[in-house]
Amino acid sequence: MENILNWIIWLPIIGMVAIAFIPREKDNLIKITAAVATGLQLLLTLVLWQNYDAGNGGMQFTVRGEWIPSFNISYILGVDGLSLPMAILTALLCFIGIFVSWNINKAVKGYFALFLLLDTGIMGVFLSMDFFLFYIFWEVMLLPMYFLIGMWGGPQREYAAIKFFLYTLFGSVLMLVGILGLYFTCGNTFDIQVLKQVAPEALQGVTWWGMSAIKVIWVLLFIGFAIKVPVFPFHTWLPLAHVEAPTAISVLLAGILLKLGVYGILRINYGLMPDGVYWFSGALAFLGLINVVWGGLCALAQTDLKKLVAYSSVNHMGYSLIGMAAVIAAGEANGYNLKAAQAGLGGAVFQMFNHGTISAMLFILVGVIYDRAHHREIEGFGGLAAQMPIYTGICAMVFFAGLGLPGFSGFISEAMCFIGAFPIYKGIVIASTIGILLNAAYFLWAFQRIFFGKLNEKYTDLPEINNRELFTVVPLLIITLFFGIYPAPYLDIISSTMDVIINHVVTMATISGK
């Protein structure tokens, strides 16, 4: 049990090494190996969940080892209510992703080896509690992602891959500067738990370029994370990368990689710079509003179904940002409104998970139709309901989940974000209801154009969704429905950690009038 986090992180690497020794003609063996590695990883995360003490909001299952003592770099892993659901989501989507990519036939060995490397990178970011290790895993993701988009992607794949890489690297360079700044001002340590205690005090009065170091470092780290989320105006890499990537990679991009940004803001920015939270929360909510409205408008304008889904991610991540900003409600200036803070932060974290499952389904379903029709133009279909009834039914459910219909988990998290933010950001919450409207509009309109009307002559022999594809969608759909009706199990896991975060931000912040 002590080493379970190690196993969860390094299992895919073991799978990757195994794949390296399999002769490259044996496609099926390679796929099975990848499926076994990710399957075991999923099992382990479930075991982790079973053994996780939900009443304790702190770090659990900590692993600690020396790495580079001369620079005080350690190997520290840990899991709490913020990272546990993300770890489960990662393992789940990677496992499903293997089956989504079952029909890959170009350089199979390379694809699955890189896929597993990517898995380790993502898992590592969620579980590492040493800032240096966090950064290493953060960067390890980039190269496999570059290859996966650039080699197995669509027609514009090379441009999409390099744009993704350059954007993210730019963000990470800024992040590195911030990390080093924190290291040297906070007593030469990368241990996130230690930094959390030391940083709020140590950064007081320190100036960078004549400005408060808290603000500068906050912004440096925020840009690094915001590019991943993506927050407007750093979102332009996203539609391109999502559209050009192969289906399974779009699933991972939308399902998990975007969450890394939000996770990073909550773990690092909120943990290390509580003063910055107060300073920035208004801007955060406002950026959330822009994301919601701008993402919705862009989605409405798309003719490519995959691009529509990609912009829906921009739209959905906006809710998370608005919810996160509500943390300051628990402060004195807002009348110690702990309930609002809990609702907002809980909603933001729940939204991360829900968007992970829902957008994954959306991309899988787009992949299904693309594999059959070899295009994704919304106008190019029509009347598919008659041809593919099961597919249509599933699509209907998933689209409804996407637009936040009650009964699906997305509704609950979005509502929580709004409930939390309403007491402080009334104007922003009211304005962002436009986004909800747009959200419903683009999904319903697209649904109508694809499935209703007259059946296109070309598609009279389009085959129905097959069992493998059903196997990739249905579990996610069940999860979405389950949490939509009964979210308590999820909220139980996260709630004590959310309280820890809220408490930390409110008590450690030193600015007056908090």
Place this chain on the structure above:
Amino acid sequence: MTNLQSLSFYYPELILTVVILAAIIYDLTLDKSQSGKVGWLLVVGLIGVALAIVFQENKVTTLFSDAIVLDPFASFFKLIVILATIFVSIVSLQSGELKAYRKGEYFTLLGIITFGLFLMVSTVDLILVYLSIEIVSIMSFVLAGYLKQNTRSNEAGLKYVVYGAFSSGIMLFGLSYIYGLTGSTNYFEIQHALAGLDSEANTAIVMAMILMIAGFGYKISAVPFHFWTPDVYEGAPTTITAYLSVAPKAGAFALMIRFFNQVLADGGGMGGLDSSSIATLPWPEIFSLLAIITMTLGNLVAIQQNSIKRMLAYSSVAHAGYMLLAMPVMSGDSMFAIMIYLVMYLFMNLGAFFVVITVQNKTGGETFDDYKGLGWEMPMIGIVMTIFMVSLTGLPPTAGFIGKFYIFASLIKGGNEFYWLVMIGGINSVISLFYYLRVVKVMYFEGESHEKIVQPPTVMAALLLATAIPTVLLGVYWTPIADWVQRSLIFFIQTL
């Protein structure tokens, strides 16, 4: 220490001299096809020299009437130079370009360059500064033009001579200023004399420094003294290009660190001098400017290259810029960072050139077109080249990241005024990603799966692994290197 006594501490260089002489004589006994054996003689000899250096690693003293010093700092750079020379000697035996030529002199000249670099990293006297730079330069001129039948190589040699003569002339002029101001050629006496000068002499000192930087900058190919770099790197035999991009650069950095640290700072504490007028000299600003122009121009021009060899030439200009970034701080940490960067750079840059040599042997070309689909045809080349390119960009978990990490860390630790240097350095890394990844893109994205897989020859494969494995390994665990560098950060200091 007197000259005779000094000899007993000078045996690594003496062994090297014997090896060089033996190489000349041995070459006379061999016919042309056998002349490669001289290379193995050199490799074995250099291993002996390395052992001798390791044996005297902890000695700190000055030799030959204060002309050169023996300290761990010098030993560190000597070992780096030897490692690079051994790598390049072995790869030279595999090079297709050199096949048609007699190689005896080639290896002898490599040995003499090594000797010159040994002087360069351990001198504390202006006369020897000049002499060592000239020894290294003149041997490099010959080696750059070694492909007699190849006009590009001839051009490289000639250009190198012209630029070399020009910049060493400028440097000599700077040295004469220093001598005129202080009346001495010895670093310790110069420092003592400079500290006693009034601040009205500062203009003259700054002039002298700038003139000297022209000489140093020429060796490390810092902008604007880099004009020879692309043409020489492109025309010279690729083995020599690889060598020039690493060994003389390391030597020149050692020279520069020792000079500025000893003459303009206090030499041991590695902080600036607080109490004298030279503390107010603007040399952090001069170095900042030099570093920024060097890396930015190197990166921007590298983007436009179509030849990989030429691209790597500009990339080596950019890397000189990253190392120069740490010079303005001139703290123990920044010297540590430069030294660790050089170790990492040695593996990744030599490795990248080894790939170029392998591909050249196979296809005879060095442009991006020659690399099309290479990742599919020669999977090993594809993988190691990807590792080197990623490492040169500075992405974890590779050695290149660790080098950059220490440089940036020393700047952040250095204080508020250096933060913007880190930002510029970081943005430059992002720019460099574009052209390094272009190689990867060409190798993998343009081309299809190949039925027939080509493996590089065994010796080449071994060399590639010997550079690729450290490039990855040192990115994950570098404590041994960090400890070694830490141990080597001891200078000989003489207070007058």
